[in-house]
Amino acid sequence: MSNQNQLAIIQKDITDSVNHKLNDLQKEGLVIPPKYNASNALKSAFFKLQETKDKSGRPALEVCTKESIANSLLDMVVQGLSPAKTQCYFVVYGTQLKMERSYFGTQAVLKRLTNVKDIWANVIFEGDVFDYEIDGGREKLLKHETNFLNRDKDILGAYAVVKTNDDEEILTVMTRKEIDIAWGQSKTSQGVHKKFPQEMAKRTVINRAAKAYINTSDDSDLLVDAINRSTENEYENERKEVNPEYEAQKEIEQKANQELIDIKRSEPLRKQPEIIDVTEGNQASTQQRNKETQQEDVVDSKTNGPNW
Incomplete structure (x- = not known):
């Protein structure tokens, strides 16, 4: 055969x-x-x-x-x-x-959940203006201002936002140290993280946000x-x-x-x-x-x- x-x-x-x-x-x-x-x-x-x-x-x-x-x-x-x-x-x-x-x-999967309207992630670069607060026990994004030239600078962190059907925005923030720790536990080749740090940082924080939200959802x-x-x-x-x-x-x-x-x-x-x-x-x-x-x-x- x-x-x-x-x-x-x-x-x-x-x-x-x-x-x-x-x-x-x-x-x-x-x-x-x-x-x-x-x-x-x-x-x-x-x-x-x-x-x-x-x-x-x-x-x-x-x-x-x-x-x-x-x-x-x-x-x-x-x-x-x-x-x-x-x-x-x-x-x-x-x-x-x-x-x-x-x-x-991960974006597609989260949007399948009953109470999720949208989800997105962004990277915080050196030189960016980033501010958030704790409101009612939850993290809330206040401001993120960046510049095109900052994209070539060091990554300071990343965040993801889950927007519910009620237009509530649930924020998840990770510092660069937290991202590096997650990468250290990853089975994925570390060369990928070094070659594509921006996209891998967004992937890491969006997985963190998804994990917290999925395990508290009422879905199947x-x-x-x-x-x-x-x-x-x-x-x-x-x-x-x-x-x-x-x-x-x-x-x-x-x-x-x-x-x-x-x-x-x-x-x-x-x-x-x-x-x-x-x-x-x-x-x-x-x-x-x-x-x-x-x-x-x-x-x-x-x-x-x-x-x-």
């Missing part, structure tokens, strides 16, 4: 499994955006996946498990994202594929869970520092109850690694594999620059 035929079979198996699971989630109450075409998004994703490689230059479709590919695509569809619109991209961690949102993707748990998974894919230890007891308990529950999409097996492009079942006493092996996986460098599908 030719390599092209194998790719076609893998694509069909995974797409069928994702669509089947998506139908089940819709029966449970998941609402897909009316103008979102899941089939087109999946086709676009597979085009991107054929370009995605790991650290050693091996194709993602060869080294990643089908389960991780399927679950990444499912998270993409649940959030209503499309790689064709640079709203998301795929990265390889060992044998696992992860879907991560771009700056545009299915959507919120998918959004949080995509955000957590980008960071090593961010949530553990916020609440280590909660994170430890959540990890235990996830390992005990995690449900992977059932993929119909077809002839693989190469031998797939054995999936260890932690419920049969192999926790130590799983932890070692996770440790090795986290040490993998991230390789984007495009090396020319990130998708915002």
Whole structure:
């Protein structure tokens, strides 16, 4: 069987499994955006996946498990994202594929929430006039004046604003030190942050704003869970520092109850690694594999620059 035929079979198996699971989630109450075409998004994703490689230059479709590919695509569809619109991209961690949102993707996802009208972010440069206050216990933007020439100066911080349907503006501010700490926890190559600091700063602060707002929203748990998974894919230890007891308990529950999409097996492009079942006493092996996986460098599908 030719390599092209194998790719076609893998694509069909995974797409069928994702669509089947998506139908089940819709029966449970998941609402897909009316103008979102899941089939087109999946086709676009597979085009991107054929370009995605790991650290050693091996194709993602060869080294990643089908389960991780399927679950990444499912998270993409649940959030209503499309790689064709640079709203998301795929990265390889060992044998696992992860879907991560771009700056545009986080904006699109937040606008799906019931009480969000708009969201935007800006960078504060040296020489800017920036002022905000605490009003009723909440941060409120008072002024941000900048100059075109300031864009070449040092970044002092960034902020994001979530505008609700009631025209209330919820402000999130991060200093440069806070941004650097977040970047230090990121799985993304530090070279990307140095090459595109302005866009990466906006992406970081908008993710912070989104995280706080999403976890207090009344929207579908299915959507919120998918959004949080995509955000957590980008960071090593961010949530553990916020609440280590909660994170430890959540990890235990996830390992005990995690449900992977059932993929119909077809002839693989190469031998797939054995999936260890932690419920049969192999926790130590799983932890070692996770440790090795986290040490993998991230390789984007495009090396020319990130998708915002």
